[in-house]
Amino acid sequence: MNKLAIGLYSGGLDSILAVKLIVDQGFQVILLRFTSPIFEGRQSETEILNSILPKESFCLREIALGADFLQVIRSPKYGYGKNLNPCLDCKIFMLKKAGEILKEGGGAFVFTGEVLGQRPMSQRRDALRIIERDSGLSRYLLRPLSARLLPPTLAEESGVIRREALLDISGRSRKRQMELAREFGIVNYPSPAGGCLLTDESFAKRLKAIWAANDNQIRMEDLPLLKIGRHFLIRPGVRLIVGRNQAENQKILANASENSWLFRVVNAPGPVSLAQGNMEEADFELAASITARYSDAKNKAAVAVSCVLSGNSGGGGSSRHRVLTVCPVEDCSTRAISDLAQWFFSPIKCEILTVCPVEDCLLERYRI
C-alpha cells in the first residue's frame, strides 16, 4: 500500500490539521511550502508540526515562486478576488507543481487544507471542482477537512485512506478547527488572516500602478518594495519610494535593484528614497525635492540631496565610487560621500542636487 502523500502547506491552522489527519492514518507526507515576497509573516518553522507529529512522518520542501507565477498574477484565467488575488489560478498553479512532485515521487494523492465554502472565490463547491480539473489532479486531490462532503477520491475508494476518519467541515466558522486544535494540543497557530499581500488593498493599488506605468511588466524583485514606504509615480514609468523610518530605509537599500537611484538629504536626517525608471533631469529634481520634503530640512529654502546609482551599470573599475557635483554645496560633499560609502558595497555614482522641498499639494498629485 502506497503511504506517501504530497500536501500544500501554508502554516495556517487548516493546513496543520489536514497534515495531522493524513499522518494519523499512517502516511508519510511531503509538505510543499511556496515562498514569495507576497507572502508576509508566514512562519517557515516547523515547531507546531514537530510538537504534534512524529519527526520522520513529514518533510517540508520550500518552493520559491518565480516569473511564471507573476504571469498568473497578471492574467488569471478565472479573474481576481476582492483585490489582485487570483485565488483559483494561484491554487491551480501550486497544485500543478504538487502534481509533478506526486508523479516523480510516486505518492498516492495530493492534499490541501481547503474547507468547502470557507472562502467565497476559491472554496465554493464549483471552484473546488475547477481547481481539481485544471490542476490535472482529478480524483487525486483530497481535502481532508471537508472530504466527506465531497466526491470520494481514488485513494478513498480504494481504501488507501479511510474516508470515515476524514472530516465534514464546511463554511466560514472556525469553531470546529479551534476545537480540533485544542484536542490535538496545537497552540500558537497563526491567525487565519493569511498574509497574502495580493489581498491587501494598498499593495494591489501600487502593483496596478506599476503595471500601468511599465507596460504591464513586473519583476519579482519589484515586489518587496511595494510593501513599504510612500510611493509616488513622478512620471509614467518613473517611480519613487520614500522610506518612512530607519527599518524601511534599510529595506530600500537592501532591495535597490541595479540602475535604480537612491536619494538622501546630505546634511539633515531624512529618508532614503529610491527611484526606478528611465530618469530624466526633471525627474531627478522632483525625486530629490520629495525626499527633502520628508527630511528634517523640509522647511529650508534649499536642501542638498545626494543621489546614487545602484549597481554596476558603469562597467569597469574606473566608474566605481564616481562622484559628480552638479551644484555647489557647502563643505558637505565629502561627508556625504563617506556616508554613502557606508551604505554600499556595490559600485556607485553620486551626484548632489540642491532643491526646494516639494509642497504638499504638489506631492498628492504624484502619490500612488
Ligand code: SF4
Ligand atoms: S490568497 Fe493569495 S496565496 Fe492564497 S490562494 Fe489567493 S492569491 Fe493564492
